[in-house]
Amino acid sequence: MLLSVKDLRVKYGNIEAVHGISFEVEEGEIVTLIGANGAGKTTTLMTISGLIPPAGGNIIYDGQDLLQHPAHKIVEMGISHVPEGRRIFGNLTIEENLRLAAYARTDKEQIHKDLQRVYEIFPRLGERKKQLGDTLSGGEQQMLAVGRALMTRGRLMLLDEPSMGLAPILVREIFEILREINQQGTTILLVEQNARMALKLAGRGYVLETGNIVLEGTSEELLANPNVRRAYLGG
Amino acid sequence: MSMAFFFQQLLNAVQLGSIYALIALGYTLVYGVLLLINFAHGDIFMAGAFIGYFVATFLVGHGVGWPWGFILTLLFSMAFTAMLGVGIERVAYRPLRTAPRLSVVVTALGVGLLLEHITLGALGASRRNLPPLLPETWKQPVEISILGENLNFTWLKVLIIVISLLLMIILQIIVRRTKAGMAMRAISYDKFAVPLMGVPVDRIIALTFILGSSLAAAAGVMYAVQYPVIEPYMGLLVGWQAFIAAVVGGIGDIRGAMVGGFILGFVQIFVVALGQFPALSFLSSTYRDLVAYALLLIILVVRPTGIFGVARRQKV
Numbered sequence: 001m002l003l004s005v006k007d008l009r010v011k012y013g014n015i016e017a018v019h020g021i022s023f024e025v026e027e028g029e030i031v032t033l034i035g036a037n038g039a040g041k042t043t044t045l046m047t048i049s050g051l052i053p054p055a056g057g058n059i060i061y062d063g064q065d066l067l068q069h070p071a072h073k074i075v076e077m078g079i080s081h082v083p084e085g086r087r088i089f090g091n092l093t094i095e096e097n098l099r100l101a102a103y104a105r106t107d108k109e110q111i112h113k114d115l116q117r118v119y120e121i122f123p124r125l126g127e128r129k130k131q132l133g134d135t136l137s138g139g140e141q142q143m144l145a146v147g148r149a150l151m152t153r154g155r156l157m158l159l160d161e162p163s164m165g166l167a168p169i170l171v172r173e174i175f176e177i178l179r180e181i182n183q184q185g186t187t188i189l190l191v192e193q194n195a196r197m198a199l200k201l202a203g204r205g206y207v208l209e210t211g212n213i214v215l216e217g218t219s220e221e222l223l224a225n226p227n228v229r230r231a232y233l234g235g
Numbered sequence: 236m237s238m239a240f241f242f243q244q245l246l247n248a249v250q251l252g253s254i255y256a257l258i259a260l261g262y263t264l265v266y267g268v269l270l271l272i273n274f275a276h277g278d279i280f281m282a283g284a285f286i287g288y289f290v291a292t293f294l295v296g297h298g299v300g301w302p303w304g305f306i307l308t309l310l311f312s313m314a315f316t317a318m319l320g321v322g323i324e325r326v327a328y329r330p331l332r333t334a335p336r337l338s339v340v341v342t343a344l345g346v347g348l349l350l351e352h353i354t355l356g357a358l359g360a361s362r363r364n365l366p367p368l369l370p371e372t373w374k375q376p377v378e379i380s381i382l383g384e385n386l387n388f389t390w391l392k393v394l395i396i397v398i399s400l401l402l403m404i405i406l407q408i409i410v411r412r413t414k415a416g417m418a419m420r421a422i423s424y425d426k427f428a429v430p431l432m433g434v435p436v437d438r439i440i441a442l443t444f445i446l447g448s449s450l451a452a453a454a455g456v457m458y459a460v461q462y463p464v465i466e467p468y469m470g471l472l473v474g475w476q477a478f479i480a481a482v483v484g485g486i487g488d489i490r491g492a493m494v495g496g497f498i499l500g501f502v503q504i505f506v507v508a509l510g511q512f513p514a515l516s517f518l519s520s521t522y523r524d525l526v527a528y529a530l531l532l533i534i535l536v537v538r539p540t541g542i543f544g545v546a547r548r549q550k551v
């Protein structure tokens with residue numbers, strides 16, 4: 001098991017946002033976590049990345065207890081996180097954003113190769129290397145956010161709503177690239193409100209409702225489930 | 236105004252401005268990464284001067300003279316003061332990372348007072364002079380003739396300007412061209428996402444304090460060479476002035492701190508200089524700071540975020 005989350009509870013002040021959830025991700029999988037606004041999806045990912053300390057439970061990645069490590073170490077250990085809202089550094093250029101994501105790495109040549117790979121995957125980024133993050137369109141920013149995650153060379157990529165605010169055609173493009181990245185060996189945990197797209201890409205999924213996992217199953221099962229259809233797939 | 240007079244005042248202004256700029260950079264760097272006005276920074280400048288004093292006394296006592304005495308004093312003072320700055324961050328500011336802004340500001344003021352009074356208690360209030368680190372002739376005016384004009388300058392002023400500019404260039408290279416500098420800029424934009432890039436934020440913040448404190452130390456040593464009064468409260472006025480320079484330039488912006496420092500130097504020097512003309516005699520040195528600050532306030536009224544500052548977007 002690459003990632004195993006057990007009885008995870010997360011509190012903001014006195015309010016518990018995640019009430020003891022458990023789920024697992026195997027090496028090579030694409031797993032999706034779907035749920036409505038405020039379900040606790042972002043909170044869960046941020047806790048895995050070490051940005052929020054949990055109130056209880058365990059997170060084991062590759063046999064190691066993640067709760068023992070600060071966020072920047074967790075990145076080094078192989079977890080890359082494309083945060084909600086992209087969080088591009090607007091005062092850095094595209095290339096600086098990408099290089100920053102390779103901060104913990106020392107393999108200069110491989111960094112250069114990965115940079116070229118990102119530019120190959122997203123030619124639009126390659127054409128705008130020197131452009132400041134602030135001046136990019138939403139779609140370009142999302143590409144850059146995925147590109148950054150590639151630069152950290154994670155084994156496990158956490159993605160928080162990569163489809164947010166993008167035109168359908170761009171969403172398809174990004175999801176296609178996620179599929180390729182996965183085929184090249186990166187495990188993916190995808191958080192989405194766009195349940196249909198997410199379940200088409202993922203092999204398995206979990207449904208999160210106000211801090212609890214209420215359903216889990218293969219994508220086919222979830223797509224066929226009447227409750228899921230009603231709540232997340234528009235009937 | 237004669238050419239010679241103007242040139243001389245220009246040199247004075249650039250020299251004073253470089254010292255303000257070096258200190259202002261420390262305010263701006265720390266503000267950039269922590270959104271904290273480090274009110275203890277003027278006292279870090281004072282500490283730099285004192286550390287310089289002890290290093291210089293030791294070196295001169297052991298027969299180390301120009302130029303190594305000066306260079307080593309500068310470097311050791313920068314190194315020790317950097318440690319002091321990092322120590323203050325570690326002990327006083329880091330535990331308050333998530334505390335309300337006001338608590339941190341009060342803490343910074345407290346740290347400043349602490350530094351002043353530790354120095355006062357340990358070393359007394361008497362003013363000290365740096366032992367001679369430079370040949371005496373460096374402080375004496377030299378006359379050169381350019382285009383038929385006789386221009387006066389001292390090598391000391393030239394030295395201070397050159398060292399300051401050199402330090403500012405090195406800082407620019409660190410901030411613009413290195414990975415750590417990139418991380419510093421990223422933190423100033425969005426602190427939340429920086430750890431997700433694998434950046435150890437605490438170490439970058441420590442680096443920021445190293446840079447800011449060592450620049451203040453360099454300013455302290457050079458200030459003490461130029462104006463030989465080292466005492467526990469020397470950082471108060473100079474610190475405030477540099478802070479104002481940083482705000483005028485746009486706090487958080489590195490170019491802003493430099494430009495603000497030079498503007499303040501120019502205004503102060505030229506207000507006094509102009510006062511020497513009979514028609515402008517009301518501009519005596521008594522009014523130097525009044526006029527200087529009034530001008531700076533005007534700049535801030537026109538551009539509230541400072542010359543290079545941009546309104547910060549509110550971050551969650």
Ligand SMILES: Nc1ncnc2c1ncn2[C@@H]1O[C@H](COP(=O)(O)OP(=O)(O)OP(=O)(O)O)[C@@H](O)[C@H]1O
Nearest residue numbers: 012017035036037038039040041042043044084193
């Ligand atoms: N910083 C915070 N302080 C207090 N409460 C928070 C904070 N962040 C999130 N919450 C609360 O925690 C709950 C889960 O929020 P979270 O952002 O994880 O939801 P989400 O599933 O990602 O929603 P969305 O789809 O809208 O992004 C919500 O009730 C939210 O109001």
Ligand SMILES: [Mg+2]
Nearest residue numbers: 041042043084
């Ligand atoms: Mg969310």
